[in-house]
Amino acid sequence: MMLVHTVNEVREQVKKWRSEGLSVGLVPTMGFLHEGHQSLIAASVKENDRTVVSIFVNPTQFGPNEDFEAYPRDIKKDMALCDETGADLIFNPEPEEMYPDGFCTYTNITGMSDALCGKSRPIHFKGVCTVVSKLFNIVCPDMAYFGEKDAQQLAIIKRMVKDMNIPIEIKGCPIVREADGLAKSSRNTYLSASEREAALILSKAIFAGRDMVKAGERDAKKVVEAMTEIIKSEPLAAIDYVEMVDVETMQSIDVIEGNILCAIAVKIGKTRLIDNFNDIIHQASP
Numbered sequence: 001m002m003l004v005h006t007v008n009e010v011r012e013q014v015k016k017w018r019s020e021g022l023s024v025g026l027v028p029t030m031g032f033l034h035e036g037h038q039s040l041i042a043a044s045v046k047e048n049d050r051t052v053v054s055i056f057v058n059p060t061q062f063g064p065n066e067d068f069e070a071y072p073r074d075i076k077k078d079m080a081l082c083d084e085t086g087a088d089l090i091f092n093p094e095p096e097e098m099y100p101d102g103f104c105t106y107t108n109i110t111g112m113s114d115a116l117c118g119k120s121r122p123i124h125f126k127g128v129c130t131v132v133s134k135l136f137n138i139v140c141p142d143m144a145y146f147g148e149k150d151a152q153q154l155a156i157i158k159r160m161v162k163d164m165n166i167p168i169e170i171k172g173c174p175i176v177r178e179a180d181g182l183a184k185s186s187r188n189t190y191l192s193a194s195e196r197e198a199a200l201i202l203s204k205a206i207f208a209g210r211d212m213v214k215a216g217e218r219d220a221k222k223v224v225e226a227m228t229e230i231i232k233s234e235p236l237a238a239i240d241y242v243e244m245v246d247v248e249t250m251q252s253i254d255v256i257e258g259n260i261l262c263a264i265a266v267k268i269g270k271t272r273l274i275d276n277f278n279d280i281i282h283q284a285s286p
Contacts, residue, residue: 001082002089007138010052010091014139022049026141026168028132031055031092032072033081036176036184040145043173045086052139053082054091056098060106061127072189091139098134107133109156109163115250116152116263117274120240128153129160136161136168144168149175149183151261151276155247175275177203183275190271198236199268202275205230205242209262210277218256218281220244231266240265240272247278257281 004010014024025044029037033055044051055078062068075092082090106126112118113125136144146154158170176184181203182196191199205227212223228242245252247259263276 001079001087003079004089004091005093006097007093010089010138013089014052017050023143024048024139024141025051026135026139026144027051027053027087028135028144028146029053029055030057030071030186031078032074032186032189033078034176034184034186036147036149038081038085039176040147040173041082041085041087043171044143044145047171048141048143050088051086052089052091052141053087054093054135054139056091056093056131058098058127058131059095060099060130061124063121063123066121067187067190070190072186091135098131106130107160109160112152112156112159112250115245115252116241116243117265118152120265125153125156129156132157133160133164133166136166141168143171145171145173147175148172148278149185149274149276151247151263151278152250155250155261181207183273185273187271187273191268195236195269195271198234199271199273201231201234201237201268202264202266202273205264206262206275206277210279213256213260213262213277213279213281220253220256220260223256223262227262227264231264236268238267240267257283 017024025048027040027044057071059068107129108126109129118125154172161168161170180200182199208230209223209227217223224242224244231237231239242264243252244262247261259280261276261278265274
């Protein structure tokens with residue numbers, strides 16, 4: 001497995017692979033990898049001849065009061081996980097490599113980025129789309145892999161690829177959870193022992209909402225209200241949002257039908273966590 005730090009090194013290696021007729025998968029990450037990332041890498045290794053993992057804490061997707069400096073980093077641990085899982089190349093650039101002096105071109109998406117996380121993190125998806133589009137242009141993969149925990153991000157990237165005619169297949173991979181239900185996240189490391197216990201309220205609410213929908217509830221407001229009450233029962237939890245939306249538009253819905261996403265963002269202490277469930281609900285036959 002190779003570790004490279006420059007755009008030219010990535011391009012030269014991918015060019016060599018292409019000359020050999022090999023397919024390439026890309027797993028974009030911000031590092032501090034866990035089993036969730038590992039599932040993305042494993043999927044790429046299974047479906048492609050070669051796999052590139054990018055490890056880059058992207059400054060343009062962090063707001064001024066967010067945790068860019070504090071975001072956990074451990075490149076040695078990340079390298080071991082990538083090697084163990086079968087990745088072929090890690091691209092670990094410095095910010096100056098991705099955003100050289102004078103950088104002034106950004107990729108943005110309207111509408112979908114204004115909802116859910118976009119309400120409290122207004123620059124976030126502009127930064128995400130910019131760095132992902134750069135990675136797509138640098139690596140030129142056949143497939144790229146993203147976790148379904150970041151459901152809004154996944155939907156936005158799929159839309160960006162469609163709108164910009166980017167010839168890459170976007171693959172979403174299921175949420176990986178701890179044994180007690182908490183969704184895997186690099187930010188879980190911020191939690192104290194008491195906060196870690198309190199964070200279980202997210203998956204408790206998600207599972208309860210999912211069960212209501214599976215049982216036939218089609219009133220989005222009732223599901224959202226029930227989930228909200230569950231989260232409010234935890235003193236350490238502060239709700240950012242609990243919403244039921246259409247996956248294609250990220251706009252709120254009243255009736256649960258079609259391709260729906262129920263997403264939550266909750267602060268446990270100072271740590272902001274997200275979770276979700278989504279489903280395709282077919283309209284009942286008359």
